[in-house]
Amino acid sequence: MPIPIHDPHDSSDRTLKRLPLLKAAVVFISMVCLCLCGLLYLQLAQSYHYDMARAQVASSNLARAMAQQAEDTFVEADLVLASLADWIQKDGYGPAQKPFLQKIFAQRALALKQLHSLYLFDQAGQWVVTSSNQLPLGEGVVDRDYFRFHQQNTSLLAHVGPAIRSRESGEWIIPLSRRLNDRQGNFEGVLMAGIRLAYFDQFFKSFDIDDNGSMFLALSDGTLLARRPLEERQIGASLARGEIFSKYLPESPSGTAMISSLVDNKMRLYGYRQLEAYPLVVGAASSKDAVLKDWYASAYQSSGIVALVVLGIGLFGWVFVHQVRNGERIEADLRTAQAALEVIATHDSLTGLANRRLLERALETEFGRGGRQASPLSLIMLDIDFFKRYNDTYGHVAGDQCLAEVAQVLRDCCQRKADLAVRYGGEEFVVLLPDTEMPGAIAMAEQIRRSVMEKHILHTGSPFGRVTLSLGCYCFVPNGCDSIEAFLEHADAALYQAKKSGRNQVAVESVSEPLARSDR
Template sequence: MRKATFRSPDAVMLAFLLLISLLVMAVSGSSLWQSWQHSVEETERQARNQSISLARQAEDTFLQVQLTLDELARRSDDIFLQPAEWNGPRGLLAQQQRQLPQLHGLFVYDASADWLATSASVIPAQANSAERDYFRWHSQHSDTGIHIGHVIRSRSTGELVVPVSMRLNNREGRFRGVLLATVDIDYFRQFYGYYEMGPTDTLGITFADSTVLYVRPFPDSYINRTLSSSPLFTRMLKIAPTGGGAWKSVLDGVPRIFGYATLERYPLVVSAGYDVNELRAAWWRNNIPTLALNAVLLGVVLVFGVLVLRQIRASLRYQRELIGLRDDLTRSNHILQDLALLDGLTGLANRRQFDIYLEQCMTRAQATGAPVSLVMCDIDYFKIYNDTQGHVAGDECLKAVGDILRHLPLHKTDRVARYGGEEFAIILPGADAHAAQRVALRALEAIHDARLSHPATPMEEKVLTISAGAATVTGDDINGEMLKSRADDALYQAKRAGRNCVAGAAGVSHILLDAPYQA
């Protein structure tokens, strides 16, 4: 009976130990899985953003070429009448070609495909481009818009180029010839080379018909290959013009996480791909310390489990102590989180610190009778900025404004805080209404003088501006909520006055006073 009685609690504790071990492994496994999924999601988000950025670059590249061809088309009569002035390295075509770094050359062909003028050094003898796809296309289509053809090898230099061509008509609307601009493949090669990526990560631009224009890091032999069997063309582009996903590349069979984006004006698709194997290897390297820590924790659990089997009461007491320690750590963690008083984006005081410090200033002012002033600032037309420039640029804008306000010549007791969103606040203990007005004007001028670009603002100068409202309480009016309400009302008064101004006790002002304020 004694033996059976002794083994019964041992069996219970052994089962408990096994359960704890399984829980530790389950939690560790779940944590690792969530970490991996987060890495995959972040990589896909990065690939999407990168492809959108590269799509805009490609859009601008070909738009500049199109505008150049449009200008040449308007002057085509001059070219046909006086081709000598346009021909050669000193001709007008060469001048146009040198203005765009992506251009390899500019060419004009007559209706018979004979070379009329070129930005190259010389026109080859008996040069004729009738067999070129772009010439045949324009001779058979009446459309006068630009046509982007597959990559070809230049006859004049032997380099790989993208032909961008336009049909020319005479006054009767009949086919007169072709304008051709060739975009150098090395332009994309060099631009894509600026990005720091893994050796098997890819950046590529393809035609809408799935033909490769250029893909980093593959050699030129991959240019003009078809990707028609890629999930990008069989599935993804049918769902959305931009997006992401994971699939095996048809170029080399390597599984990658892709982001893609189509160009709005031109039949091109840009993609960015990150090697899943490289991502997994990097993820494992980053998580080795976590795995080691989990293994150590599991070992500790097992060691203490053996001790539990020998001394049940001591083990239970020790478990209670561990639970208490865990609770203490959790409470300490919560306290530390509550004490985090800085705004994560700008590094300024956050709203919590603002409220605490304002309350402290009010308490001191009630004891001393000194005034307390508050300046509320708001970035003008920030929503338009976010909508046009994107949230990443919006965050950079907030950081820049915060940095400018941080470096204003203020007293040590003054406090700059991010109040929320695009609103900032400056607490000025001891400052009267006139001093607060001057500080607000100084902040207004500092932001304006920084000349931060805001192309979409309705303001005449396309730079970032702020509006500010200043308020002061003193004597019996010492009240934090009243001060915030007055400053907020003043801010809205400044906005109603046309923005880029300060409203306060002195009314609405647009002029910065140079004299420093005295508390």
């Protein structure tokens, strides 16, 4: 990587950073567009929450009305059963009482429009009295769930069972039943009121909900009793895995929730409520599309207006940016040219290493820093042994290639960002090592020497048979008043000592040695 000419520690050479005009324009236009979109989002979010809150209130009120109606329906039928149970347990249902009981059953069944019929079964599940004129023929109701429930449970409270088809008329009914005991408390029979499923169907249709809306009546265990829209195959289906029964009812007996229906997988806003007197749950739902119909219309309109405004701003910004871009392109070309000139001025074209000019500037910087921090500064000066013979033997093209390979070794060895490898001149190189004492400089020099030897560059003109290096090391602590020339001369003296001692080695400066150079 090219090394910059300017010293980053020199505050006088620091340029004022500024935001490019193109980026400023893009940021401004983007911020305006984001603000418009943000305002649109806030407006739509506020409107969405308002519409959802209003729909939740409506669903909750509808569920409350359904719950009240359902509870009244079952309470009225239950009161009839309770009065009949008291009458039967007091006077019995022997042959003498059956005509009178049948008349009372018929009157009570006609009095309540939700009742399909009233039935009295003995302990064997056989018909004893019904609200119709004739007793049904058949095996009785011993197999019915509600009958088995009362056989196995001593509770005298009313029991609501799953919807069944009447064996008398084939009509769907919801059984509401009570257990009858004799005077000793033993099971004597079952009194049952069949509530018409069609009654709830008509009741559900009286409410104004959207075409994709839904209403249901279910047992607390999730067994579906009635639903709008009604499909017979859905009667008796289990809703226990639905979120209302599995998630929301355990936390609260009433509330609202936006969920997907288990029956048809449509997303609806449900209002649900569990009855207090009976194990029943009612729910009313409006489809999400119907709830948000007005919101969608407003959202599309507002989004369209904002989109047009953003498009207009974008077109204006595109024109402005296009005009600015040409000026910035010219400025960028000038900066690129300046950077190229800096590289040419501070780096060697053959090896790509720094040149003497950059070395001098780096030394000035390190002298100042070392003087402030009292940190050691080391310099390795090296050159290729018998390089003149190498050129004479292999030619200058091969010599240039040899210089490039040695330069690559220097780059590989200088791992720290502060280390600086320099082509000092000809076959001579310099490595500047800030914050490095003499042992570290010697270790670096040995690494460079071994790395060059390991390349096995053939050199028949050398007694070593391959290209080798001689290296001289010098280290000192700057004091702020040092001379660059003296520093370089000390390193050069160490290099001369390495050559005098036989080449292909590392030496440190010896003050007893003269500063003259040998034939390299």
